[in-house]
Amino acid sequence: xxxxxxxxxxxxxxxxxxxxxxxxxxxxxxxxxxxxxxxxxxxxxxxxxxxxxxxxxxxxxxxxxxxxxxxxxxxxxxxxxxxxxxxxxxxxxxxxxxxxxxxxxxxxxxxxxxxxxxxxxxxxxxxxxxxxxxxxxxxxxxxxxxxxxxxxxxxxxxxxxxxxxxxxxxxxxxxxxxxxxxxxxxxxxxxxxxxxxxxxxxxxxxxxxxxxxxxxxxxxxxxxxxxxxxxxxxxxxxxxxxxxxxxxxxxxxxxxxxxxxxxxxxxxxxxxxxxxxxxxxxxxxxxxxxxxxxxxxxxxxxxxxxxxxxxxxxxxxxxxxxxxxxxxxxxxxxxxxxxxxxxxxxxxxxxxxxxxxxxxxxxxxxxxxxxxxxxxxxxxxxxxxxxxxxxxxxxxxxxxxxxxxxxxxxxxxxxxxxxxxxxxxxxxxxxxxxxxxxxxxxxx
Ligand SMILES: Cc1cc2nc3c(=O)[nH]c(=O)nc-3n(C[C@H](O)[C@H](O)[C@H](O)COP(=O)(O)O)c2cc1C
Numbered sequence: 001x002x003x004x005x006x007x008x009x010x011x012x013x014x015x016x017x018x019x020x021x022x023x024x025x026x027x028x029x030x031x032x033x034x035x036x037x038x039x040x041x042x043x044x045x046x047x048x049x050x051x052x053x054x055x056x057x058x059x060x061x062x063x064x065x066x067x068x069x070x071x072x073x074x075x076x077x078x079x080x081x082x083x084x085x086x087x088x089x090x091x092x093x094x095x096x097x098x099x100x101x102x103x104x105x106x107x108x109x110x111x112x113x114x115x116x117x118x119x120x121x122x123x124x125x126x127x128x129x130x131x132x133x134x135x136x137x138x139x140x141x142x143x144x145x146x147x148x149x150x151x152x153x154x155x156x157x158x159x160x161x162x163x164x165x166x167x168x169x170x171x172x173x174x175x176x177x178x179x180x181x182x183x184x185x186x187x188x189x190x191x192x193x194x195x196x197x198x199x200x201x202x203x204x205x206x207x208x209x210x211x212x213x214x215x216x217x218x219x220x221x222x223x224x225x226x227x228x229x230x231x232x233x234x235x236x237x238x239x240x241x242x243x244x245x246x247x248x249x250x251x252x253x254x255x256x257x258x259x260x261x262x263x264x265x266x267x268x269x270x271x272x273x274x275x276x277x278x279x280x281x282x283x284x285x286x287x288x289x290x291x292x293x294x295x296x297x298x299x300x301x302x303x304x305x306x307x308x309x310x311x312x313x314x315x316x317x318x319x320x321x322x323x324x325x326x327x328x329x330x331x332x333x334x335x336x337x338x339x340x341x342x343x344x345x346x347x348x349x350x351x352x353x354x355x356x357x358x359x360x361x362x363x364x365x366x367x368x369x370x371x372x373x374x375x376x377x378x379x380x381x382x383x384x385x386x387x388x389x390x391x392x393x394x395x396x397x398x399x400x401x402x403x404x405x406x407x408x409x410x411x412x413x414x415x416x417x418x419x420x421x422x423x424x425x426x427x428x429x430x431x432x433x434x435x436x437x438x439x440x441x442x443x444x
Pocket of ligand 1: 326
């Protein structure tokens, strides 16, 4: 995330942490080079366009803790990082609630060109009312309705990316003086319930056309959305018991939508802290905990769940309840695992490092054992590894974890090449024939 403080609240206070450099290009170029050289597939950039003001009913606690604020635009970082890398992919979060699909589709096509097809989009509908208010909307649209809007938003994007330009529309023929053959470009002529886009896409076809699509729907409506659109699904499960249920729910929803569940990886949010030995890693973990900030964690949890943690009895079990923010963030600590009762204090303590995903601490072989066991017992396909102390957290991944996983045959010796879709799906650069976007392809 383009912020000093993504999921592990307070680690910016650690004396070795350099995340304040997030405002500089050098910070991101160093990160991109480190990840690529270390065999990481994709850099995922989360984003929110709003401040976490549910906790205490004001932004003060978020500002004090630096809880995902200040936060900059993630997409602007990508072309710069692409210029110093060849294989690293970029998953960029953008919300369908805050930008019209017409300019957004062009920005993504531009990024797909400039990265040579290494761009992915994490589709979010946004859970912070504070963001909606700043766009002149009187309040947050209801949770399930946001997904209805998102479905139509995606259709507009698919029509622009897939259906507006033929692959051979650009002729750039100096002899005839024709740059684009007008017969091969068509207006999408779209008029829906939420959007009207009569015209043609402004960008020419990019390597992937539709960017590789990540999504993290976890509620029943969110899962239906993910099953239709996602090419990889993110989840955030605090335990293997909850994770196994979420993986099964995603696979069932994808099958229900008529797609092959084996082609849609499910990726859990995960934090790892590694050192050469278990004892050294435990010492490092204790060091991180000393500066970690439970109030910052409660600020984030309040935004995710829509529940003001400052008003809860810290020691009374959190009750299962609906949410207009992230329903699954409440469920994960209530209904999803009835064998485990969580109090607000325990949840905030748990979320201090790694947010609502699990943390594994140990030597490379201990951490690899845990991750392998999680894959075997839950069926999860992979992990979205969260930042800790920067840059040493990245170096733990590339210097300790990846070599161990390579030794076990769990990571390729060489980075995968090609577009992000080719890297992650093993298939072609363009969306699969059974994906919703394929129905809008230009067929002349
Ligand atoms: C790994 C992961 C990363 C996410 N990143 C973002 C993000 O950057 N911005 C955002 O607004 N929501 C983000 N979300 C939240 C999802 O978009 C979604 O709201 C959430 O998973 C719950 O879905 P639901 O509304 O269907 O319950 C993320 C979720 C997960 C699991």
